[in-house]
Amino acid sequence: MPKRRTKRGEERTPLGGDADVLICGASFAGLAVARELADSGARVLIVDRYEIGERQTSACAAPTEWLRALGLEGSMRQTFSDLVIHTPHTTVRMGLPWTFSTFDYRELCGLLWEQSDAEFETAKVEGRSGTTVHTDRGDLSAPLVVDALGWKRVLDGNAYQPPEAPLSRGLEVHPWGADDELEIWIDRSYVPAGYGWSFPAADEVRVGVGSFDPRFHVKEPTLRLAEDLEREPVRYQGNWIPHRLRPAAADGVFFAGDSAGHCLPLTAEGIRTALYFGIACGRELRAVLGGWKSRDEALRDYAAFSASHRWKFEAMLRVQRLVPRVPPRLLALMLRGMERRSFVHWSFGHYLNIAPPEFASPPPPAPAREPLAAAA
Ligand SMILES: Cc1cc2nc3c(=O)[nH]c(=O)nc-3n(C[C@H](O)[C@H](O)[C@H](O)COP(=O)(O)OP(=O)(O)OC[C@H]3O[C@@H](n4cnc5c(N)ncnc54)[C@H](O)[C@@H]3O)c2cc1C
Secondary structure (H helix, E strand, O other): OOOOOOOOHHHOOOOOEEOOEEEEOOOHHHHHHHHHOOOOOOOEEEEEOOOOOOOOOOOOEEEHHHHHHOOOHHHEEEEEEEEEEEEOOEEEEEEEEEEEEEEOHHHHHHHHHHOOOOEEEEOOEEEEEOOEEEEOOEEEEOOEEEEOOOOOOOOOOOOOOOOOOOEEEEEEEOOEOOOOOOEEEOOOOOOOOEEEEEEEEOOEEEEEEEEOOOOOOOHHHHHHHHHHOOOOOOOEEEEEEEOOOOOOEEOOEEEOHHHHOOOOOOOOOOHHHHHHHHHHHHHHHHHHHOOOOOHHHHHHHHHHHHHOOHHHHHHHHHHHHHHHHOOHHHHHHHHHHHOOHHHHHHHHHHHHHOOOHHHOOOOOOOOOOOOHHHHO
16 A cells, blocks of 8 residues: 555644635645635635545546646646547447646645645545534634545545445556557446546556446456556546436535536546536635625525536436447447537537536636645
């Protein structure tokens, strides 16, 4: 097991006190909220159990336009204009109307952090009483509390437990190596409902398998896919992936990213949406800090904004449920039909518009703070 960077032993001094905004979770969603609050004049505190950028949570592929819109180009590793889909009966190549890029997680988080002026502490969040958050280092209070802690949604009393909950599971390995293609396998010999992937990122390739059925274990198929691709099964990372929206506001708390189920069904693309809803949440918080809205109004408006996307998430969930039922030969025929440029442009255009890159505010002319390494 890798040893994660966090405060240990005597460094774990007691924490306490108040902030104007307390953001729990310093990954895509939490850092996007903090970025949106830069220069608001508020005391913004982020807590995470690990140092920023320490624990990669995904294959880290996102639409390039989103990374550019947020000024995160420096973290990009490789860009792809085609998506190659393999099934047992065909291989199709879709020329995308926009590109995907893989990126370095630590660098991306560092760049987002530089654009915020929040404070950061490592602490494990354990629960909440009202607007007081209990951590293993003490209690922290703020009138505005954000749960960006991922699928566990720690700050909600209603716990979700796999495998009963609407969660997919994903596991990948990160062998060193290079490749040119962004590839997907829809192949029931690997996973009955789900897909496998190979996402190159300059000097490493992220190879994994995701199952929409949380009961199906993905370790063996991940190893098999890696073996079939002649990749070493090293440096594992995996997690549960939500595939249903949950209320984005509950009991006075804002939820953003996986904690609100903001990961898209079917594709399990959750980075772009965590950034998108994180920004939306940050804007609502800013309105409260600026005195334009009450906290309750902001909670209501943010929840309504999130819920207005429900039909799109539900439509994708229906396709997620349908694909595993389509006989493989028919699926191959359908994919060949979908390879047409006009269809790919139409469908991927709509797909991007679920959370479009134009939503992002431009990065500040100069970062609000020192780079992460210098600040540490
Ligand atoms: C194997 C795999 C591959 C994936 N690949 C992609 C991909 O290529 N592209 C894509 O768009 N999506 C991908 N996803 C989905 C994507 O990773 C998630 O949707 C995304 O990470 C959600 O971001 P988030 O900020 O909401 O939560 P997370 O990234 O899960 O971050 C949660 C943060 O909260 C912290 N935290 C959790 N619990 C506590 C606690 N109790 N106390 C303190 N801190 C805590 C964690 O340390 C972490 O920093 C993948 C998922 C998996 C599992």
